[in-house]
Amino acid sequence: MTEELNEIRKKIDEIDSKILELIAKRNSLAKDVAEIKSKMGIPINDEEREKYIYDRIRKLCREHKVDENIGVQIFKILIEHNKHLQKQYLSETQQK
């Protein structure tokens, strides 16, 4: 029983590591996006793009039988954090 639980927890730990790796990859794109937007003179926030992402996430949730609200909540955190990183990057680079 305990061995089986440990095995399952090992799998969960591996999945968590992969999720974190992907979050880091997503975050790392913030600088590139911010750079391009700054050059183009367009705002960091893009509501249309966010709507597209949320609609797509809802669809993926339905396909994978994941609760849509959970999916949207997770991506809200990721998107808000990405915008924060973009703002942080621009304020750091524009000060120099």
Ligand SMILES: C=C(O[C@@H]1C=C(C(=O)O)C=C[C@H]1O)C(=O)O
């Ligand atoms: C990354 C972008 O900037 C913002 C952050 C987004 C995200 O984290 O996916 C989406 C739209 C923008 O509000 C983008 O415009 O693609």
